[in-house]
Amino acid sequence: MKYGELHEIEITYCDRKGRGCGLVNDRPAGVPFTVPGELVEASFVGRRKGVKKFHLEKVLRPSPERIAPTCPHAGICGGCAWQHIEYEFQLELKRRLVNEALERGGLPERIETVLPSPQTLGYRNRMDFCIGPEGQVGLKEPGRWNSYVDLSACPLLSPAAADILGEFKDWMRTNDITPWNVFRHDGYVRYLVVREGKNTGRRMITVVTADAPLPGRDDLIRRLKPFAASIYHGINPTVTDLSYAQRLELLSGEELLLERVGGRDYLIPPNSFFQTDTVMAERLLETVRGHVAASGAETLLDLYCGVGFFAVGLADLVRQAHGVELDAEAIAAARRNAELNGLENLTFTDAKAESLVWDTERPDLVIVDPPRSGLHPKVIETLLERRPRTIVYVSCNYDSFVREWLRFGTEYRLADLRALDLFPNSPHVELVAKLTAKTD
């Protein structure tokens, strides 16, 4: 098939990346920004992992679920794969994706619904804007690491995003700042990370650059200060295309970002993870609280605990809780968060979950909330060997969860499975599974 070749495609399903898919010459074909039920005209742009990739040219027969997106960049920007899809139908597509994964893994369970988010825009408390070689400041096109969309606003974050992006671009122009070039691995400014405390009105902005002093430093601070309680300069000296800063200098304001969820205060360091949808993080915490309360657990182990989101939010339900996390800054913040919330029954260890040496006592309940790659095999092994009565598995990747269930299923029953929409306008979905040991 030639590059640019036009095809009419009947879109019949969405894949896990959120692309509408159909068949071309009996082979799967993915077309971003389409909706199941549509007939579209699309041009061939390449092939990856057995899927032909197409670019949407024209919607020939629109789905009744297609809506006009709010954002002027929707349909190009990879930040929102589904802003053109009516929200109820997004939930239905997520339900299907989860159930298809459960079926593939041989699990008999199915989810009936996905708990909706009360807001589909403005819900994100973090956005990592990347800088393109031509000075674009924004996000990437879907599935393309080297194609940048210059954004004037980002309705997923907050209305202030437009002003922040504008000031940042003006700072780059005024001070002749060279953008990072991802092809040549040279240039200077790499990422603009904006984080918001949705319930505290605080904002933290980190400008991530290559390893060199910051030009126009006072100008940057003057421009961003009206929007941010904290401004950081972060350095990523590697060629890896990440917003993670190996070194950080606080340019102005507070060291940590303060957020409040479910009546608890959380301090968050610039590089550390926090749930990106504050409103739905509270629903997530409530869901897990329900499981912990019903289990009657007295001792709790929170693996992959970040800044102590679950341990702090559950401390009143148990006698003792311990959190484990590899990010040392997050653990330092978790200890401060315990103190900030007046909690004396929490301890934390900075370590990899897989290298944790468990003492002889087994915790009554273990929460695992791993990154998208899932649990390390050694963590699964230890859990199966120690057999806590209850495991609450919080997963942002249903494929990892289903894959790992093959191991857990020998010793555990899937007592409860729920899906929550922590990521409106994207195909992602959060699962909370309650696993109970078979012999108990």
Ligand SMILES: C[S@@+](CC[C@H](N)C(=O)[O-])C[C@H]1O[C@@H](n2cnc3c(N)ncnc32)[C@H](O)[C@@H]1O
């Ligand atoms: C999905 S986040 C969950 C964090 C926390 N439970 C929360 O809700 O805020 C996953 C966390 O796992 C941490 N992490 C990644 N690999 C790890 C490992 N091997 N051992 C321990 N923690 C790890 C990350 O730094 C991140 O904080």
